[in-house]
Amino acid sequence: MRNKKVIAVSFFGWLTLLLAACVKQEVPAEARVPVLPESPYRYDTLPIDITFDPFGGHEIDNDVATLGRVLFYETQLSINNRVSCGSCHFQHLAFSDRTARSKGFLDRLTPRNTSPIVNVGLQEAFFWDLRQSELSDMVLDPIANHIEMGLEPRPYMLAKLKNLPYYAPLFAKAFGDSVITEDRVSDALEMFMRALVSVNTRFDIGRNTGFVHFTEEEELGRQLFFFKFPCSACHGGSELSGLSEAANVGLDMDYEDDGVAGIHESGDPLDGWFKIPTLRNIEFTAPYMHDGRFATLEEVVEFYNSGMQPHPQLSTMLREHTDGGFFSLGTPLGSQSALDPLGRQPLRMHMTPEEKRALVTFMKTLSDHNFIRDPRFSDPFVIR
Ligand code: HEC
Ligand code: HEC
Known part of the structure; x- marks a missing residue:
């Protein structure tokens, strides 16, 4: 039993080392820190008067969305710390990518064009083939995806987040205590997706x-x-x-x-x-x-x-x-x-x-x- 554990640990250890060796890391993880406004941004307001609700009836919590924003740009959510959601979904391109197919954590290409992200509260199914209807499940898919971010299994993802000192206060603000769980990660990412509302046209x-x-x-x-x-x-x-x-x-x-x-x-x-x-x-x-x-x-x-x-x-x-x-x-x-x-x-x-x-x-x-x-x-x- 003990041996098995050692083997399992060293397997992941080696895998990480191997990946790290294969891929040049531009910035050491410890050097990246989020800088956030003193009081959270208001994600629950709209820039102009419109006749429809682009949130699709969903309540927007500014603290949960703030945590979601940090997670969206968190490169530690990929196995080799190179790729975040924002590496394919660029804000200046309305959260899409400029190439036909995007590069994942090992520079392998996604099979399809990266979708822009906007007004997801008004949509009921996601991805080009509509394969996901639950946004909260959907947001975790890219993290585990073997081309996109490659971070599996889930406990390993949580362990990586727990190692980063800026998350405990962010989770506490968003959820009342600093416990980091898979559900909370997906809730926060989902909230940030819902906050990406674009109506000022x-x-x-x-x-x-x-x-x-x-x-x-x-x-x-x-x-x-x-x-x-x-x-x-x-x-x-x-x-x-x-x-x-x-x-x-x-x-x-x-x-x-x-x-x-x-x-x-x-x-x-x-x-x-x-x-x-x-x-x-x-x-x-x-x-x-x-x-x-x-x-x-x-x-x-x-x-x-x-x-x-x-x-x-x-x-x-x-x-x-x-x-x-x-x-x-x-x-x-x-x-x-x-x-x-x-x-x-x-x-x-x-x-x-x-x-x-x-x-x-x-x-x-x-x-x-x-x-x-x-x-x-x-x-x-x-x-x-
Ligand atoms: C029968 C439904 C339908 C009609 C009618 C239709 N479209 Fe589309 N449109 C689609 C679908 C589905 C796609 C994605 C197709 C694909 O990638 O295989 C698409 C893609 C597009 C895109 C690219 C979107 C992107 O993000 O890549 C544009 C632009 C577009 N359509 C404009 C138009 C215009 C202009 C017309 C009228 C001349 C039109 N469409 C008529 C269903 C339709
Ligand atoms: C390596 C590039 C890449 C990364 C990293 C990535 N995505 Fe995507 N994303 C894509 C591609 C490609 C698609 C379209 C895939 C498909 O339809 O099969 C997509 C689709 C989506 C959609 C669906 C939009 C729609 O209208 O159907 C959402 C939402 C989304 N991604 C959110 C995220 C989140 C959240 C993360 C981080 C946890 C993330 N993505 C990470 C490439 C990426």
Whole structure:
């Protein structure tokens, strides 16, 4: 029994040493300390008056969110102390990454494009294949993930946090005593995710004023997005914060990544279906799509205009209407059948150059320039 323990300990010891030797550590862990405001930032307030609740009814506790912020930027939550959540989810990129696939703790690449994080209170399922519906479970997944942060098993994660002197007071403030548990780590990370609310955009302000301050091009783009082209049928839901539903948009005839089909055992025909992503802050989150294949918004618009493939699962929303008309709402999104019984061809939108420009300009009214600079969401660590 004793021997086994020694073997187990030395196995983890060796593994850590081996990893540390393989990978150059830029900053010794002891040198990184969080610097926080005297009284906690207010995460429970909104910068502008809006008609919806971007927290989705969840109470925001400022002390728990503060702890979550520190954990989000904590590199010790990866096995070799190199990677934090913030290493792939960059604030200045609206919590996405600039590359098609992100580098994990050993520089291995994630299989998909890093999702931005925004208004998660209005979403019910997470990841491109919607595989997680519980945000509190979801936030621990990347820590254990063998590509992202590689920190397993959980007791080892807790032991690492207990070794860092700044956590005891942060846990005490957040939860009443300084005990560090897995549930508290996930609650705090979840709270910080919920605090990442972005509503300070020309679009949201516009809604309060009847869009009178929109330029002509922005207004044209808005009309096209909501009324002429089918964009809002998918992207308009949950206050444009992304849907907990998925669709196949005909990127390929044969998808390399099965998407939602990969997590359904029932053999549902959900091949090539991916989460309908938010278009909030889309200006900052290039490259686009689940695999980051498009570098610019212009490329995405051209894809919808002329590039959709006749994949058998292509959404009925994106097929030619049988009477030659543009688009009809037809079946509601949630219950649309995967296969179009009429076998209609992919929609060709025949956009003019002016229309394409206007769509892109409109999408940029969804940018929240304060969100990507807000000190409440920034990396609190400094190097001493
Ligand atoms: C190595 C890069 C990397 C790290 C580190 C990382 N993530 Fe992610 N994150 C991703 C990728 C890639 C996806 C999309 C994965 C997928 O859909 O299969 C993602 C998706 C997400 C989503 C889903 C958003 C949505 O709209 O569905 C959230 C929330 C999230 N990550 C939070 C976190 C948290 C919290 C941490 C730290 C505990 C973290 N991430 C660490 C790369 C990373
Ligand atoms: C049938 C639902 C549907 C319709 C209609 C639709 N989209 Fe999408 N959109 C999606 C899905 C699903 C994705 C992700 C696809 C993937 O990665 O496989 C996506 C991705 C995008 C992205 C990239 C988002 C990112 O974070 O990478 C942009 C931009 C976009 N759509 C804009 C538009 C515009 C503009 C229109 C109208 C011309 C439109 N969409 C119509 C479902 C739809």
